Amino acid sequence: MKTSVNGAPQWHLQPEANRTLVTLSGDWIAQQGHLPDFPESGFRDVPHGEPVEFSTDQLGKWDTSLISFLWELKRTAREDNVQLRIDTLPESARKLLDLLPEIPPTPAPPPPHKFQPVTAVGQFTLDTLNEVGCVSEMGAAAAKGGFAAVVGRGMMRTVDLMSDLSAAGPAALLIVGVVNFLVGAILAFVGSVELHKFAADIYVASLVAIAMVREMSAVMTAIIMAGRTGGAYAARISTMQANEEIDALQVFGIPVSSYLILPSVLALAFTMPLLYLYGCLIGMLGGFFVSYIMLDVSPLGYFHETLHALPLDQFTFGFIKSLVFGTFIGLTSCRIGLKAGRSAADVGIAATKAVVVGIVGVIALDAVFAVIANVIGI
Numbered sequence: 001m002k003t004s005v006n007g008a009p010q011w012h013l014q015p016e017a018n019r020t021l022v023t024l025s026g027d028w029i030a031q032q033g034h035l036p037d038f039p040e041s042g043f044r045d046v047p048h049g050e051p052v053e054f055s056t057d058q059l060g061k062w063d064t065s066l067i068s069f070l071w072e073l074k075r076t077a078r079e080d081n082v083q084l085r086i087d088t089l090p091e092s093a094r095k096l097l098d099l100l101p102e103i104p105p106t107p108a109p110p111p112p113h114k115f116q117p118v119t120a121v122g123q124f125t126l127d128t129l130n131e132v133g134c135v136s137e138m139g140a141a142a143a144k145g146g147f148a149a150v151v152g153r154g155m156m157r158t159v160d161l162m163s164d165l166s167a168a169g170p171a172a173l174l175i176v177g178v179v180n181f182l183v184g185a186i187l188a189f190v191g192s193v194e195l196h197k198f199a200a201d202i203y204v205a206s207l208v209a210i211a212m213v214r215e216m217s218a219v220m221t222a223i224i225m226a227g228r229t230g231g232a233y234a235a236r237i238s239t240m241q242a243n244e245e246i247d248a249l250q251v252f253g254i255p256v257s258s259y260l261i262l263p264s265v266l267a268l269a270f271t272m273p274l275l276y277l278y279g280c281l282i283g284m285l286g287g288f289f290v291s292y293i294m295l296d297v298s299p300l301g302y303f304h305e306t307l308h309a310l311p312l313d314q315f316t317f318g319f320i321k322s323l324v325f326g327t328f329i330g331l332t333s334c335r336i337g338l339k340a341g342r343s344a345a346d347v348g349i350a351a352t353k354a355v356v357v358g359i360v361g362v363i364a365l366d367a368v369f370a371v372i373a374n375v376i377g378i
Contacts, residue, residue, distance in 0.1 A: 185287065189294070
């Protein structure tokens with residue numbers, strides 16, 4: 001017997017003349033917790049051949065927790081060959097109980113795991129090529145929407161573009177400036193330790209300038225934007241996917257590539273080169289700060305050596321790299337957001353995946369650009 005107070009769920013097994021009565025009372029609500037179970041030996045004292053009926057006069061509110069209890073009771077009665085009558089249960093409870101199988105289905109065993117490296121490599125290659133094709137197709141659709149927007153026939157809203165430009169540009173100046181300043185200072189500090197041995201302190205300015213303009217500013221700025229803006233894009237689009245807003249746009253015939261993806265990609269593609277130039281300037285300032293303190297390099301000498309060490313093509317190459325990095329981060333982040341699941345956990349997974357893919361992709365693209373620069377002699 002189970003007891004309860006204050007409307008708590010309870011059941012009571014009571015023998016009567018020619019039958020055994022199961023009395024259900026209280027509120028059977030799963031959220032309240034502490035729901036009773038029916039033991040495997042619950043029908044042990046029921047006389048053989050005697051039916052078991054229900055009394056629900058004292059039953060209050062109930063939900064599927066009551067159905068779960070009745071299903072457990074029904075299975076126990078079947079195993080003990082007890083005749084169970086459910087006619088006195090509420091009609092809705094009987095209908096739900098009839099939908100459940102007499103015997104719970106046996107879960108299928110998990111498929112055996114086999115070590116198949118060739119299959120795994122092939123599947124990874126196919127998945128990678130498929131994703132490359134999807135991102136390329138999405139980029140082509142966004143470019144088509146961009147040309148349509150130029151002639152006034154696009155679906156992109158100017159307010160969305162301005163909002164993304166503000167989030168990807170001015171709002172990122174502080175973090176980009178701090179990181180590039182510290183990178184320039186670190187380069188100057190490491191370079192000064194070795195160059196001072198050869199009385200070549202002034203060449204710290206050349207080291208910092210070439211490193212920042214050619215590699216560090218573009219790569220570090222892209223990594224920052226992949227973690228800051230790319231993750232935000234993926235989280236925003238995956239949240240819209242979970243809320244079925246993407247489905248609503250498709251139902252109304254609004255192209256997602258022009259309405260959502262194009263403003264995001266354009267914002268990053270436009271702001272990344274400007275942030276790159278800003279990062280170069282701040283990085284050189286960080287190098288000058290360390291050189292002025294540690295090496296007694298004059299401001300005029302540092303400025304003159306920096307200009308002498310930097311031909312214009314170095315800025316052009318870095319400018320092109322930052323443009324490609326920004327486009328890559330925007331497209332991949334939006335793609336990851338679009339293919340995310342519809343649960344709250346999938347939003348976090350999409351944001352994390354966008355950051356990882358963005359950072360790894362930027363480093364891989366930088367390696368490709370390094371090879372191209374070596375081939376063309378820059």
